[in-house]
Amino acid sequence: MSLKGDVCVVTGACGFLGNRLVKLLLDEEKLAEIRLLDKNMQPQLLQSLEDCRGDTKLSVYEGEIRDGDFVRRACRGASIVFHMASIIDVNEAVEHSEIYGVNVKGTQLLLEACLQENVVSFIYTSSIEVMGPNPRGEPIVNGTEDTVYDSTLKFTYSKTKREAEERSLQAHGEVLQNGGRLATCALRPMYIYGEGCRFLLGHMGDGIRNGDVLLRMSRPEALVNPVYVGNVAAAHLQAARSLKNPQKRNVIGGKFYFITDDTPPVSYSDFNHVVMSPLGFSIREKLPLPLSLLHVVCFLLETLCLMLRPFVRIVPPLNRQLLTMLNTPFSFSSEKAQRDLGYVPRYSWEEAKRRTVEWLASKLPAERERIRYK
Template identity: 30%
Template sequence: MGQYKEPEHTWEHQHAVLRIPAILVLINILRREFSPSHLQGRTGTTANYMIQTSADGVLPHWNQSSDCRLNEQAGPHLKSTKALVTGGGGYFGYNLGCALTKLGITVVLFDIQKPKWEVPNGAIYFQGDVRDCKAVFQACGGVDCVFHAASYGMSGLDQLQKKEQIESINVNGTKVVIDVCKQRNIPRLIYTSTVNVVFGGNPIEEGDEETVPYFPLEKQVNHYSRTKAMADQMILAADGTPLKGGDKLHTCVLRPPGIYGPEEQKHLPRVLMNIQRGLFNFKFGNPKAQMNWVHVGNLVQAHLLAAEALTPEKGYIASGQAYYIHDGENVIFSEWITPLFEKLGYSRPWIRIPAFLVYIAATVTEYLCLALKPVFSFTPFLTRNEVWNIAVTHTFRIDKACNQLGYCPKKFALADSVDHYLQTRPKCQDHHKFLKIWLVLGTCLCLIFFVLLS
């Protein structure tokens, strides 16, 4: 049974912490941020940035045995001729679309931006906004299964955008998708949610779908998690809704943690940049805090199985259900990213500072980011939500997905994704050095001021 605990991170018990080490850490950050090795790293120059795909458009770095197993598990019973993937131009949506085409299913990759990779045979790219009912309706012609993976505001700078913009995409866009499914008589809708719908900074140990409630919307520190929770509930509430043709809509929700894999553009590049800047030279929070991650291949597998589990052949077992999906391992973040430190030639983090100091720094950076937005845009090193994601234990059980969907996560190594990224990453350039210097100095001075007052 999952255990949902009250917050353990309080400010008062941290006041006895020595202030000098924290200030030294800030000095170390400045030194590393503007050292000559910052822009080039310690592994020498890298090759020019190139993205290559195989002839059918599937990323060549996937383990092929995994692809074959996906076909065996989900192909014969998927019972679909045409599927639509919202967010099909993004990393996960594109990979899901490729896997569907390999099963012989016609795929519509629906997104406002075209994929960076070649559109595979058997798929078409449809440019459109998920909030545009007419565009979604047109794209869903002949579709019998929708994978709703489009979202906005997941991490970094996107997480700090206007509340209305994030909500219009994540909530209003979801409403549009549900309405179109009703109008188009589409019987299956699978939603890509997130563990953040239940996690907001309170420890969760081995949480499951039945015992861990939604985190209170009014207490969420970021609009992304709040709006994803709203959409999560909308999808589940839509299960069983009558369709225009007389059938019923069957829905389910998959809740993954952070996604990694070859060509991933959200998490790995930011972590690498922060390591080079010296921002991850320290540890914070509970040293034994654990979390989960999911490889894109495993997440694709779960979506295919979920679509299969919404068919009459499977007794609609997934109808109206939510599932946690990850690699089946609990990891400590600082240990999990060790391959990245090793490949870059950096030593592992050894300085420990209180989590509340990092939280304050993230808060100050967020406000600076918003204040400077009209003049200069930059990505925060960490947001407040990301601080708790690293500092506080939040692990989940996947028993339900394994038992009901037949989900069986394959073993993947982060080191493989790191190797691929380092071989293909673009050369790091710094066109705003003066502004960066001012920004980092201002952030550190504000942080020091808060430390001295605490």
């Protein structure tokens, strides 16, 4: 079902995924208006969107998602909200109050604004990390939405994303001001890669500093299934179309869906090598220390940083939960999203890899120069 004539809000519109979704909406839908909500708008991004907007009105809402009046204004007259804005933090570098304020309270304010302003559809961008892995590193291979797993979480990021997802799904069916009802769903993409991925740039920078040898922090057997950003954007569009369809609305409303594509299962470290080997990077064969010893080192670093916390805040480069995440087989299937949402990946693995490698190649000279003079 088409979104023609709809007014939609995209939170985190200038982010990695948000930007890709906005461009997809402009390419494929004749929307009346797209409202770009972000804390920091980027003039070059806005100009690139203006060049391809056609008859769709683009409106800029620059401000804080924790500002209730602001998000209510952004939602006034809208019919769909794509909620992508969040703080991503796997190093525990962000204060709990900050990440909770954005990820949980910001989501709650947005849901309340939807009820007050009669927004009928709400799609929440969740994360695979709301599932785990748990601190024991128990694996999941080709899991589904029905997989039973002890998803005890340690990351503040993971816990806040899970609470925000729960609040989003619980809001399904709540009564709007005009007597209608809100429909919600959540998408759980795997690790998202592609053009604009800051994590890939960070790993490339580490490789450059190490003489074009990528660091290995994942065992080869710790298979995960990364997903290309263009396919994740397509899944969001398909979710919005499905929520607009009266026959599908109650089928998918209040549910979450894993989003994957045909990117081959691979460990996090080996994935970095796959997309950077064409640029001349190799990778270490083994972890810097046995995994059990790395856990001990992380424990000691965490303990030291905790003791110093009253005097100075130091964030260790690696912690036990991140180490567990990087070394736990954790893969899922998107069959349910394909069945219920009609989600079909737009980009094959070969196309996604080609686009990602070309983007990294375009960034490599500047990255070398930056590191050389840092």
